[in-house]
Amino acid sequence: MPAxxxxxxxxxxxxxxxxxxxxxxxxxxxxxxxxLGDALQVEAMAIYHHVPGGKEALLDALAQHVTTVNxxxxxxxxxxxxxxxCHASRTAxxxxxxxxxxxxxxxxxxxxxxxxxxxTEQLREAGLGDPPAGVRAMRAYVFGSVAVELQHTExxxxxxxxxxxxxDGDTAFEQGLSALLKGLAG
Amino acid sequence: MPAxxxxxxxxxxxxxxxxxxxxxxxxxxxxxxxxLGDALQVEAMAIYHHVPGGKEALLDALAQHVTTVNxxxxxxxxxxxxxxxCHASRTAxxxxxxxxxxxxxxxxxxxxxxxxxxxTEQLREAGLGDPPAGVRAMRAYVFGSVAVELQHTExxxxxxxxxxxxxDGDTAFEQGLSALLKGLAG
DNA sequence: ACCTGAACACCGTTCAAGT
DNA sequence: ACCTGAACACCGTTCAAGT
Numbered sequence: 400m401p402a403x404x405x406x407x408x409x410x411x412x413x414x415x416x417x418x419x420x421x422x423x424x425x426x427x428x429x430x431x432x433x434x435l436g437d438a439l440q441v442e443a444m445a446i447y448h449h450v451p452g453g454k455e456a457l458l459d460a461l462a463q464h465v466t467t468v469n470x471x472x473x474x475x476x477x478x479x480x481x482x483x484x485c486h487a488s489r490t491a492x493x494x495x496x497x498x499x500x501x502x503x504x505x506x507x508x509x510x511x512x513x514x515x516x517x518x519t520e521q522l523r524e525a526g527l528g529d530p531p532a533g534v535r536a537m538r539a540y541v542f543g544s545v546a547v548e549l550q551h552t553e554x555x556x557x558x559x560x561x562x563x564x565x566x567d568g569d570t571a572f573e574q575g576l577s578a579l580l581k582g583l584a585g
Numbered sequence: 586m587p588a589x590x591x592x593x594x595x596x597x598x599x600x601x602x603x604x605x606x607x608x609x610x611x612x613x614x615x616x617x618x619x620x621l622g623d624a625l626q627v628e629a630m631a632i633y634h635h636v637p638g639g640k641e642a643l644l645d646a647l648a649q650h651v652t653t654v655n656x657x658x659x660x661x662x663x664x665x666x667x668x669x670x671c672h673a674s675r676t677a678x679x680x681x682x683x684x685x686x687x688x689x690x691x692x693x694x695x696x697x698x699x700x701x702x703x704x705t706e707q708l709r710e711a712g713l714g715d716p717p718a719g720v721r722a723m724r725a726y727v728f729g730s731v732a733v734e735l736q737h738t739e740x741x742x743x744x745x746x747x748x749x750x751x752x753d754g755d756t757a758f759e760q761g762l763s764a765l766l767k768g769l770a771g
Numbered sequence: 772a773c774c775t776g777a778a779c780a781c782c783g784t785t786c787a788a789g790t
Numbered sequence: 791a792c793c794t795g796a797a798c799a800c801c802g803t804t805c806a807a808g809t
Contacts, residue, residue, distance in 0.1 A: 408773085409773080409774085431800085431801070431802090432801080432802060432803085433800080433801070433802085441774075441775095442774070442775055442776080443801095443802085443803095444774075444775065444776085444803080444804090444805095445773075445774050445775075447802095447803075447804095448772085448773060448774075449773095453802075453803070454802065454803090499689075499690065500686040500687075500689065500690045501686075503685075503686065503689060503732040503736075504685065504686045504732070504735075504736075505736075506736045506737075506739050506740035507736070507740070532757060532760075535733055535737075535757060536757070536760075536761050536764075538729070538733050539726070539729035539730045539732065539733040539761065540725070540726065540729055540761075541729070542728065542729040542732050542733065543724070543725035543726055543727070543728040543729025543730070543732070544725045544729070546689040546690070546725070546728050546729070546732075547721055547724050547725040547728065549690075550689075550690070550691075550692045550693070551692075551721075553692050554692035554693070571718060571721060571722070574718075574722075574768075575722050575725065575726075575765075575768065577768070578722075578764065578765060578767070578768020578769070579761075579764060579765070579768070581764070581767070581768060582760075582761070582763070582764020582765070582767060582768065583764070594792085595792080595793085617781085617782065617783090618782080618783060618784085619781080619782070619783085627793075627794095628793070628794055628795080629782095629783085629784095630784080630785090630786095630793075630794065630795085631792075631793050631794075633783095633784075633785095634791085634792060634793075635792095639783075639784070640783065640784090
C-alpha cells in the first residue's frame, strides 16, 4: 500500500515548466490558469501566490524562458561566436514551439534583455563592426527562420510532435546564416 | 432632427476590418467576440452568421489578411522582383502589428498560400536559382525583421502609435535584404 | 506561509425565437 | 435571411477563510 505522498511544494519554476508543457502540447489558447492548476494538482488560485503578476506575468516569464540563452566565450573569430549564439537561440526557440508567438511579440525583459547585452558585448570584443545592428539582424534571422520552420512542419503534418522536425530546416538555417554573416562582414 | 439611419448590413469584410482595428489598438488578447459585436453595433452572436468557423476562423482570416500580397510582374532582374515582394510583405505586416503573432504562427492557407505560389513562380521565371528555398528565406527574413522592429518600437515607447515607426527599421531592413539577396545569388 | 472556496465579471458558443 | 435573448460551460481574478 503506497504511502500518501506529500505533495511537492509549488514553485515558480514548476509552474513555468508545466505551463510550457501545456502550451507545447495543446497550444497557447488552451493554457489556462485552471488547467495549469490541474496539471500541478492544485487549485488555480494557488498559482497567484508564486507568480505575482497573474497570467500576464506568467506569459512574460514564458517568453523570457525561451529567449534567455548563454554562450561561453571561447571561439576564435566573431563569425564563430555569432554562429554559436544563433544556434543556441534557435535551439531554445525550437524546444518550445507553443510559445514562439510570445517570444517574438514581447519586448525582451530581464534575463532576456541581459542575454542580448551580453551577446552584443562579446561580439564587440570579438571584432564585429556594428554590434547592435549585427545582433538585431541575427535576432531577426533566428526568429524568422524558426517561425517559418515551425509553420512548415505544421503545414506538412498538423499533428506532428515537436520532436518530429523539418529535415530541411537545419540546412536552410545554415545556408541563410552563412549568407547573413557574409553580409555583416561588409 | 437626424433620421434614424438604417444600419449598414454586417459583412465578413466589415467584421475583419473591425477586428484588425481592435487588435491593433488594444492587442489580440482584448479581441473578443462581444467587443467586436459592440464595435459593429450588433450582438456578438450575429458575427457567427458571417464567419462560419467562429473565432478560430476569424483569427485565420486575420492572418490571411496581412500575409496576402501581390506584386505586378514587371521589374527586370529577379533581385528587383524579390525586393518588390519583400517590401510588399513588410508593409502589409507593419500595417497591422496587432496580428503579427497570428501571421507568423498560422501556416499559410487560401489566398496567403496562393500568394506564396505566385511569388515562387514569378521568381522562377525571373531566373532565381532555387525558387522554393529562396522564397522561404525571404519569408523568414521579412517575418523576423518586422517582429524585431515592432519589439524595438514597443520597447522604446510602450504606448507608441502604430504610425510612429522605428526610423532605424527601414535602413536595417534594406541592409539585411541586400545581404540576403547577395547570399541567394550564390 | 501557503492553499482553498465562493464569488464576480467576463468569455465563446448553442439554440430557439423573433422580424 | 438576418439578428437577438437566454442559457451553458468556462475564463481570470479578488478576497475572506482555513491550516
